[in-house]
Amino acid sequence: MEAAADLDLGAVRAFVAVTEDRYFSEAAARLGISQQAVSKRIAKLESDLGVRLFFRSRNGADLTEDGRTFLHHARALVGIADQALDVLRGRRRSLRVDVLDTRLRSIDLLRAFHETVEDVDIEVITSNGLRSARGALADGSIDAAFARVTGTLEEDLLYVPAYLEPVHLLVGRDHPLAGLREVEVERLSGSTVWMPGNVPDSEWAEFYRFLGAAFDIPIDTSGPDFGWEYFVEQIGSGERIGFVGERLRVPWHPRTVQIPVVGPVPVYPCWLLSHRQNHHPVLARLIRFIVDDFRPFDPRSQWLPDPDRAALAVDLGNPVDHEGGCRTDWGA
Structure with missing residues (x-):
């Protein structure tokens, strides 16, 4: 049995153009x-x-008899291809970005980026961080994701450092530390920090586990986690203390105080991830914006877990390539 030929869509499109224009020169134009x-x-x-x-x-x-027989099918093939392209281009009008939580600094970066571009819609997606972002980036349901990178990623996932978030302490107004303008991290040694949102096996739970081990700070992840409002209310009404990011939009509460942690400053690392095969026309511009905005790690005054320090120590060079991705060795 003779195998069926795989039709070249470009050749079929040329056939339709010649049919309609009658001359090869006009079809070529x-x-x-x-x-x-x-x-x-x-x-x-x-x-x-x-x-x-x-x-x-x-x-x-002029068409031969076989040409006339094929013309209807050729036009249908070209039409279906054009419809598929229109659908994909329509979907790509929005840049889909996973930010984990809309209270995080990631949203501030996206808002700042959006102000630099025209006629671009950004669709904000929230999920459960790196664990879901890896699959969503691979299947194209999101175009980019903000997350702390841990372990070995798939080789098609590309990433650039987005920001280093200083850690602050959240305490109630009656707590002994509430009157301080800043608190040295070593002073927290032995103090239990309550973080019910630290989901087991999440990249942020791992970061605070590293931080607790480095400075002898027990991390209490007991819940339930009823959200930020409940967390702030519990801090403000009791003896509990918690860690929050400097730029986190913490719900206001009259009984809480937010204090910078120093000596050194623990910083939470966040990266922007994308997929090598994602060619969204705005993605490269977002990556460049994030790269230009990033402020490097200062080992003299800041603290990072060893794996994050190693990732940031790589000679990064220019991560953005001509197809909107970034170098595979960025942060490898």
Whole structure:
């Protein structure tokens, strides 16, 4: 049994153009290619189909009987392809970005970026961090994600450092530390910090586990986690203390105080992840914006877990390539 030929869509499109324009030269002008290229595409299509599609006359190229039979199907093929492209282009009008939580600094960066571009919609997605972002980036349901990178990522996932978030202490107004302008991290040694939102096996729970181990600060992850309002209310009404990010939009509460942690300043690292095969037209601009905005790690005054320090110590160079991705060795 003879195998079916795989049709070249470019050749089919050339066939339809010649049919409508009657001349190879005019079809070439419409397609933006040379007349020779049109002739080669038609010759290949005729070879693949095993029939002659045109014969030349003084009035240009006329269809053979086989050509007339194929024309309806050719137009249908081109139409379906154009519809598919329109659907994908329509979906790509919005840049879909996973930010984990809309109270985080990631949102501030996205808002600042949005002010630099025109006619671009950004769709904010929230999930459960790196664990879900990896799959969502691979299947194209999101275009980018903000997350702390841990472990070994798939080789098609690309990432650039987005920001280093200083850690602050949240305490009630009656707590002994409430009157301080800043608190040295070593002074927290032995003090239990309550963080019910630290989901087991999440990248942020790992970060605070590293921080607790480095400075002898027990991390209490007992719940339940009823959200930020409940967390702040509990801090303000009792002896509990908690860690929050400097730029986190903590719900206001009259009984809480937010104090910078220093000596050194623990900083939470966040990266912008994307997929090598994602060619959203705005993605490269977002990556460049994040790269330009990033402020490097200062080992003299800041603290990071060893794995994060190692990632940031890589010679990064220029991560953005010509196709909107970034170098695979960025943060490797």
